[in-house]
Amino acid sequence: MTRILAYTDRISVAPGGSVQVKVSCDGLDHYHARLIRVIQGDVNPSGPGYREEVVDLDLGGPIPGRFQPIHAGSYGIVEGAPPLDMGKSFSMQALIWPTLPGCGPQTILSYEDPNSCAGFRLYMDAAGALAFQVTELQGNSDSISTGSPLFAQRWYLVTGEFDADSRTLTVFQVPQISTPKVQDRHKNSKVSTIGTFEAGSDAVIMIAAHSGCERPALEHFNGRIEAPKIFTRLLDEYEKVNPGTAEDRELIAAWDFSVGISTDRIIDASENQLNGLLVNLPARGVTGHFWNGDEHCWKNNFDHYAAIHFHDDDLYDCEWETDIEVKLPDSLKSGVYAVHLQSGSEEYYTPFAVRPPRGTRSAPVAFILPSASYMAYANNRIGIDVPETEIVTGRLVQMNPIDLFMQTHPEIGLSFYDVHNDGSGVYYSSRLRPIVQMQPRQIGHLGGVGSNLWQFNADTHILGWLDQLEQPFDVITDEDLENEGGQVLEGYKAVITGTHPEYYSVGMLDGLQSYLNAGGRLMYLGGNGFYWRVSFHPTLPGVIECRKSEDGIRVYPPPPGEFYASFTGEYTGLWRRNGRAPNELVGIGMVSQGFDCSSPYILTEASRDPRVSFIFEGVEGPVVGDYGLSGGGAAGLELDATNHAWGTPPNTLVLATSERHSDLYLMTPEDMDDPAPGLGGSEAEIIRAEMVFFETPKGGAVFSTGSIAWCGSLSHADYNNDIARITGNVLQRFLDPTPFPVM
Amino acid sequence: MSRYRLSDEDLKYAVEFRANPLGTPSPGLQRVLNLLRGGPKKGKYVLIVKEPFRRWNLGRMPESRGEPIEIISEIEYTDLAEAEWDVFKRRWKESTGQDLEQELA
Known part of the structure; x- marks a missing residue:
């Protein structure tokens, strides 16, 4: 069971600052809260053991538990609409591109009194046909x-329209492409049984949902809506058949979704200016009815991107x-913490x-907590939605309590590894929701045989x-790096990913590059780093966008014309x-992934180069890392290797390489231009992790492992092993201010 | 989804799997596993963790989001290799109608 859920308002906060914790309990009267420092979250009995440090801070409690719902589903809402008046004729019109017709009633446009639900609604009915409903105050x-x-x-x-004189209701659906043997153009009318309707009641207009008493919005629409309009008149036949021809007479509102694409606002182009707000971030910067392939960036032709999905x-x-509001002590040292x-x-x-106060450092080393990647994977359903996961991991998928919870509570939201209910990417x-996978324990x-982290x-x-190691370190999050750039890393002797x-x-990326350009030392202790380009929203906190354009290992391809981020207009995809x-x-880039067993590294001739003698002090080789909690080896899960064509610096030393992986390791699609047999890990030479080192201008250096599994080997034999030794040797030298020789 | 169909020629791969369910498979066994581990989400066998790294129940996946995962509480494993072999036999039978233990006896 997962009966407590929570999230914080912030992912990074300095000592003395506050964190707001938002909690929902399912049937629990009370709970206790404490602040801990996360030290080691792996509960594998074969591992180093779970460790946390309790901070002496009273968070109050026991705290009464209460249930707080999650209302998934996006929609637009417009407050301040003119009062409903059924004494006048009334029309609603929109262009729509439904994606799940026939999957329950789905609202296109509603104009209702939120208390009585009196009003008008244009929608798809349960069978997926266009429908129009009128409800009077009496219900x-x-x-x-x-x-x-x-x-x-x-x-x-x-x-959909209502003729006030004849009390007639009419609906008309007109496909924009006529297709032989497909009869989906239909019109229907009838005289309504509804009698009178009192004018003057409050009204809320909603797009893609309608108002409900028990939750903010009901019967969400799945698909695209463009140019919704509301009139206090009837439309003529020509206007009902030809999009964009309805004259702006007796207009209540005409929303133009091509305006403000990077925002959560919708703009009414009519003189009434009934602007609204989008809730739960429906997709913008998507192709609309008029898109014809001439333009692929929404910034260059707004009219072709006038739809919202x-x-x-x-x-x-x-x-x-x-x-709970946690006021952090001024003396709290930087680290990764959690409210338990x-x-x-x-x-x-x-x-x-807990980061150091802005403009300060409290340790010589900075660990960059990859919070953007945590968001990208937030509540991913790889284990529960993707049946191929068992094949690619080479073993039965294990369902933990959080998986059982996510399966029955999909409202907790999706990740970049999922598709929406309608199959779109x-x-x-966002992180403004419980992320059940982002917890110690x-x-x-996908973490390989062993701890599977x-x-x-x-x-x-x-x-x-x-x-x-008793090594003092500061923690800087991706959001800090995004907000403050390279300045947040200035002065650190070493930075660890x-x-x-x-x-x-x-x-x-600019921030990390500027740190290196200034002579910084970077320890890249992972694999498949710096792969996808993401965009933070310019004003909304805690949310990123990623569209996986062109190629790369991905769950879905974005459709044509949607390779530019709506948040910023950036071209998306692989870096x-x-x-x-x-x-x-x-020095290295992603070449392969596999999620069963990991392999050791074999030291190369270059490992004996005097430039890197400090790295291998106490290391015999040639085999290192044939152990570990992440697949049983240090080289595994996702692998990086050098490629000078992609920019590996010419002074890069390849210190070690993994030589053989299982055939569950496959090449990345971006390297598979002309598929031929022998693409698996037992045959393809490209499938390898490469450990590299190179010096940078101004006396800095980079050490990269090229393997996600690397850090799963650190604790082997109580941290007395070659992987820990190599990593420690690099760290000690990087802490030494002596510049690395440039020549 | 694999189009491969099992035959008696594959019994030797069942023997290989039984000997080391968590090992690196030969190409022939991998082809068998691609078939047996493939298939749609609905009804797929999974392990339900009762105690991390120690005890598991057999489970089966539902078709759609929102539906609970079926927990077969009467089938419990305390060893992952044992679980893999048990599920392998179940899938073999569902694919061929053959009782693998009898075939290999």
Whole structure:
């Protein structure tokens, strides 16, 4: 059972600052809360043991538990609409591109009194046909349907109207492409049984949903809506058939979704200016009815991107009330912390970083907590939605309590590894919701034979290693790097990445590059880093966008014309397709993935180069890392290797390489231009992890491992092993201010 | 989804799997596993963790989001190799109608 859920308002906070914890309990009267420092989250009995440090801070309690719901589903809402008046004729019209017709009633446009639900509603009925409903204040309603289900992914001009004189209801659905033997153009009318309607009641207009008493919105639309309009008149036949021809007479509102694409606002182009707000971030910057392939960037032709794609499972911000406000002591050292909530056997951890105060450092080393990658993977359903996971991991999928919970509670939201209920890809992921996988103690699906950790909990292998070294370190999150750029890393003698810092924004990449340009030392202790380009929203906190354009290992391809981020207008996809391959930054780039067993590294001749003698002090080789909690070896899960064509610096030394992996390791699609037999790990030479080192200008250096599994080997034999020795040797030399020779 | 169909020629791969269910498979066994581990989500065998790293129940996946995962509480494993072999036999029987233990006896 998972009966406590929580999230924090912030992912990074300085000592003396406050964190708001939002909690929901399912049937628990009370819970206890405490602040802990996360040291080692791996609960594998074969591992180093779970470790946390309790902070002496009274968080109050026992705290009364309360249930706070999650209302997934996106929609637009417009307050301040003119009062409803059924004494006048009334029309609603929109272009729509439904994606799940026939999957329950789905609202296109509603104009209702939120208390009585009196008003008008244009929608698809349960069978997927266009319908129009009128409800009077007493609750009596009447509706009409075309009776002809709409086809998915086909544009229609749809109109619903009420003739006040004849009391007639009419619906009309007009496909925008006529197709032989497909009869989906239909019109229907009837005289309504509804009698009178009192004018003057309050009204709310909603797009892609309608108002409900028990939740903010009901019967969400799945698919695209463009140019919705409301009139206080009837439309003529020509206006009902031809999009964009309805004259702006007696207009209540005409929303133009091509305006403000990067925002959560919708703009009414009529003189009434009934502007509205989008809830739960439906997809914008998507192709509309008029898109014809001439333009692929929404910034260059707004008219072709005048649609919004709504989903009944979109979720941005749960908007829960705060249950605990944690005021951090001024003396609290930087680290990864969590508020631990517990009621009997139920528990939940809400992690966040305590960073040093802005403009200061409290340790010589910075660990970059890859919070953007945590968001990208947030509540991913790889283990429960993707049946191929068992094949690619080479073993039965294990369902932990959080998996059982996510399966029955999909409202908790999706990740960049999921598709929406209608099969379209997920463009946005937020942290303003419980992220059940981002907790210590949690076990993943892709972490290999052994501990099977992924992302946050796998990164605690690094925290545990630093702790046993008694190495002081600061924690800086991706959001800090995004917000403050390279300045936040200035002065650190060494910077350490997480095990899988896959998602990087341009601000983060610039920040890390500027640190290196200034002579910094970077330890890239993971694999498949700096792979996808993401965009933070310019104003909305805690949310990123990623569209996996062109190629790369991905769950879905974005459709044509949608390769530019709606948040910023940036071209999306792999960083190597954006001219900044990870090879330039860290010497290596992603070449393969497999999730069963990991392999050892074999030291190369270059490992004996005097330039790197400090790395291998106490290391015999040639085999290193044939052990570990992440697949049983140090080279595994996702692998990086050098490629000078993609920017590996010419002074890069390949110190070690893994030589053989299972055939569950396959080449990446971006390297598979002309598929031929022998693409698996037992045959393809490209499938290898390469450990590299190179010096940078101004006396800096980069050490990269090229393997997510690397840090799973650190604790082997109580941290007395070659992987820990190599990593420790690099760290000690990087802490030495002596510049690395440039010549 | 694999189009491969099992035959008696594959019994030797069943023997290989039984000897080391968690090992690296030969190409022939991998082809068998691609078939047996493939298939749609609905009804797929999974392990339900009762105690991390120690005890598991057999489970089966539902078709759609929101539906609970079936927990077969009367089938419990304390060893992952044992679980793999048990599920392998179940899938073999569902695919061929053959009782693998009898075939290999």
